[in-house]
Amino acid sequence: MSDKIKDWINRESIKFVDIDQNYQLNIEDAEKIANYDFVVFADASVAEIDECKLEPVIPDLKTDFSMHSVTPSYILALCNNLFTKTPEVYQLHIKGYKWEFMHEISKKAEKNLDKAFQILSSFILEITG
Amino acid sequence: MGQKITIEPVTRVEGHGKVTIHLDNDGQVTQTRLHIVEFRGFERFVQGRPYWEAPVLVQRLCGICPVSHHLAAAKALDVIVGAGTGEGLTPTGEKMRRLMHYGQIFQSHSLHFFHLASPDLLFGIDADPVKRNVLALALENKDLAVQGVMMRKFGQEIIAATAGKKIHGTGAIPGGINKHLSAEDKERLLNGPAPLNIDSMIDWSLAALEFFDDYHEKNKGVIDQFVEFPSSYLSLVRKDGALDLYHGVLRAKDSKGSIILHDVDYQDYYKYIDEEVRNWSYMKFPYLKELGKQEGWYSVGPLARLNNAEFIDTPLAQKEFEKFKAYTKGGLNHMPMHAHWARLIEILHAAEKMKELLQDPDLMEGELIIKGMKKMEGVGLLEAPRGTLFHHYKINEQDQIKMCNLIVSTTNNNQPMNEAVNQVAKKMMTGKEEITEAMMNAVEVAIRAYDPCLSCATHALGQMPLEISLYNGDKLLHKKRNI
Numbered sequence: 164m165s166d167k168i169k170d171w172i173n174r175e176s177i178k179f180v181d182i183d184q185n186y187q188l189n190i191e192d193a194e195k196i197a198n199y200d201f202v203v204f205a206d207a208s209v210a211e212i213d214e215c216k217l218e219p220v221i222p223d224l225k226t227d228f229s230m231h232s233v234t235p236s237y238i239l240a241l242c243n244n245l246f247t248k249t250p251e252v253y254q255l256h257i258k259g260y261k262w263e264f265m266h267e268i269s270k271k272a273e274k275n276l277d278k279a280f281q282i283l284s285s286f287i288l289e290i291t292g
Numbered sequence: 293m294g295q296k297i298t299i300e301p302v303t304r305v306e307g308h309g310k311v312t313i314h315l316d317n318d319g320q321v322t323q324t325r326l327h328i329v330e331f332r333g334f335e336r337f338v339q340g341r342p343y344w345e346a347p348v349l350v351q352r353l354c355g356i357c358p359v360s361h362h363l364a365a366a367k368a369l370d371v372i373v374g375a376g377t378g379e380g381l382t383p384t385g386e387k388m389r390r391l392m393h394y395g396q397i398f399q400s401h402s403l404h405f406f407h408l409a410s411p412d413l414l415f416g417i418d419a420d421p422v423k424r425n426v427l428a429l430a431l432e433n434k435d436l437a438v439q440g441v442m443m444r445k446f447g448q449e450i451i452a453a454t455a456g457k458k459i460h461g462t463g464a465i466p467g468g469i470n471k472h473l474s475a476e477d478k479e480r481l482l483n484g485p486a487p488l489n490i491d492s493m494i495d496w497s498l499a500a501l502e503f504f505d506d507y508h509e510k511n512k513g514v515i516d517q518f519v520e521f522p523s524s525y526l527s528l529v530r531k532d533g534a535l536d537l538y539h540g541v542l543r544a545k546d547s548k549g550s551i552i553l554h555d556v557d558y559q560d561y562y563k564y565i566d567e568e569v570r571n572w573s574y575m576k577f578p579y580l581k582e583l584g585k586q587e588g589w590y591s592v593g594p595l596a597r598l599n600n601a602e603f604i605d606t607p608l609a610q611k612e613f614e615k616f617k618a619y620t621k622g623g624l625n626h627m628p629m630h631a632h633w634a635r636l637i638e639i640l641h642a643a644e645k646m647k648e649l650l651q652d653p654d655l656m657e658g659e660l661i662i663k664g665m666k667k668m669e670g671v672g673l674l675e676a677p678r679g680t681l682f683h684h685y686k687i688n689e690q691d692q693i694k695m696c697n698l699i700v701s702t703t704n705n706n707q708p709m710n711e712a713v714n715q716v717a718k719k720m721m722t723g724k725e726e727i728t729e730a731m732m733n734a735v736e737v738a739i740r741a742y743d744p745c746l747s748c749a750t751h752a753l754g755q756m757p758l759e760i761s762l763y764n765g766d767k768l769l770h771k772k773r774n775i
Contacts, residue, residue: 185458185459186355186459186460187355187459189355189403189444190403190407190440190441190444191441191442191444191445191448193441194441194442194445241430241441244430244431245430245434245437245438245441246438
C-alpha cells in the first residue's frame with residue numbers, strides 16, 4: 164500500500180510531502196513526527212467503513228499491552244509528552260478485503276485507494292494553500 | 293474446594309499467554325502455569341518454499357527481533373550453500389552481519405529496559421497500575437524516556453544501513469551479505485549530530501547502568517530477593533570463552549556452575565537438546581537430553597550469557613561484567629531480576645562493538661559472498677536479544693525447504709518463566725485473604741524479566757493478550773486483563 168502511495172506522490176509531483184514506509188509503528192516514530200506540522204498515517208484497514216476515511220488522531224495515554232506495534236494515538240501521545248510537539252495528525256483508513264500472504268491488492272481495494280488519493284490530494288492542497 | 297487465579301493478558305510482554313494459579317482451601321498455592329494459547333505454525337508455513345527465501349520469510353514472525361530470525365536463517369543457509377558454519381564468510385559478509393545484529397540487540401534491549409521494564413523499577417511493583425507505564429515515566433524522568441526512544445532509533449538506523457530496511461530487511465543472503473556500508477551511513481552513525489551518533493549511545497549506555505546501580509543500591513529487596521531459584525544456563529560463547537552474540541559454540545552450566553555441555557558445535561544441537569510437548573500449552577519445553585525432561589530445563593538470555601561467559605572483549609562492558617560477577621563472588625547469578633542488569637551490560641557491549649565495526653574498512657569494500665559445495669541440511673544459531681535462537685532447515689533436490697525446526701529464545705525460557713511464576717505466586721499469595729493488583733502485577737514483573745516474545749514462541753502473528761485469573765476449584769474468583 165505504501166509503495167502505491169509513494170508512486171502516486173511522485174507521479175503527481177506533490178511538493179512539501181515526505182513519505183516514510185514501515186512495517187509497523189514503534190516508539191521512535193514519536194520523534195519523527197515531532198519534526199512535522201501535519202502527519203497522515205495511511206494504511207489498508209479492516210475497520211467498518213465505506214471505501215476510505217480520513218479522521219483526526221486523538222492522543223491516547225493508554226499503554227498498548229504489546230510493543231510489537233503501537234497505534235497512531237500512542238505515537239502522538241508520546242510525541243506530545245516526550246518531545247512537547249503537537250503536530251496535527253490524521254489517519255487515513257483504506258478499506259481492504261483480503262489479507263492472505265502474497266495477495267496482490269484486490270480490484271475493489273484498488274478503487275478505494277483511488278478515492279483515498281482524491282481525499283489526500285484535497286487535504287494536501289488545503290494545508291499547503 | 294480450592295482457588296484458581298488466571299492472569300491474561302500480561303502487559304508489556306510481546307505476545308499472548310495466560311497465567312493460571314490454583315489455591316487450595318487454606319490459601320496455599322498448589323499449581324501455577326504459564327500457558328501459551330496461540331499457534332500458527334510457521335515451521336509448516338515455509339515448507340515447499342525455495343530455501344533462499346527463508347531469511348526474508350521467517351523474519352515475519354516478529355516485528356521486534358526480525359533481524360535475529362533473518363540472520364539465524366541466513367546462517368543455516370550458509371551451511372547449505374557451502375559457505376561454512378559461521379566462520380567461512382568473507383570479512384565483509386561476517387562484519388556487516390555482526391553490525392546488523394548488534395544494532396538489533398541495542399534497539400531491542402533499549403525498548404525493553406526503558407519502555408517495558410523501567411516503569412516497574414521506577415514506580416515499584418505495588419504502584420498504581422495507571423502509573424506503571426511509559427507516559428508516567430516521561431513525567432517522572434523525561435530524560436530516561438527520551439533516551440530510550442533515541443537509543444531504539446539509533447539501533448534501527450544501524451539495521452537500515454546494513455539490512456536495507458529498519459524492519460524486515462533483505463541484507464543477509466545465503467553465503468554473505470548483499471551490500472557494503474555506505475560512506476554516508478558510516479559518517480552519520482559515527483560522527484552525526486548528537487545524540488544520534490555512536491559516542492552519545494555509549495555515554496547513554498553508561499548512564500543507564502548508573503541509573504540501575506543507583507536503583508539497585510536503594511532497592512535490593514526488589515532486585516535481589518523478589519525471585520531467585522537455581523537453574524541451568526545455556527548460551528553460545530566464543531571458542532575462547534568470551535561473550536559472543538553472533539557466533540560460537542554451545543555451552544551449558546548446571547545450577548552449581550559445572551559445565552555440562554562442553555562448547556559443542558551447534559550443527560549437532562539435536563544430539564543434546566530435545567523438546568517436550570505438554571497438553572496445556574502450545575509453547576514447547578526444551579531440555580538437555582543428558583539430564584532428562586524433569587531436570588534438563590535451562591535458562592537463556594542476558595543472565596545466562598553472562599553466567600556462561602568468562603570475559604567480554606570490549607573494555608567498558610568488561611569493567612561492568614567484573615562488577616556483575618563480583619556481586620555473586622564469581623558464582624552463578626540465579627536472580628532473574630538481574631537480567632535487567634545483564635541486559636544493560638549487553639547494551640553497552642553492543643554499542644562498543646558497533647563503534648569498532650563502524651571504523652572497520654572491511655565493511656566498505658571486499659567480497660560480499662562466498663559459496664562452496666552444496667549441502668542438504670544446515671543449522672543456524674545466534675544469541676537473539678532474548679536468548680539462544682535455533683534455525684534448522686533441510687531441503688530437497690528441487691531446492692525447496694522440506695523441514696524447518698525453530699527453537700526460539702522464549703521457548704527456551706518456557707520452564708524458567710513457569711518457575712518464576714510459581715515462586716512469586718507462592719511468595720505473594722500464599723495464605724492471603726485478598727488478591728490485590730500488586731500481587732497480580734508481581735507475577736507479570738517476574739515474566740517480564742525474561743523479556744518474552746510470545747508471538748515468536750508460538751510463531752503466530754498479531755496482537756496476543758495475556759490474562760491472570762484466580763479460581764476456587766472451577767469457580768472464577770478474580771480476573772485481570774490489561775489491554
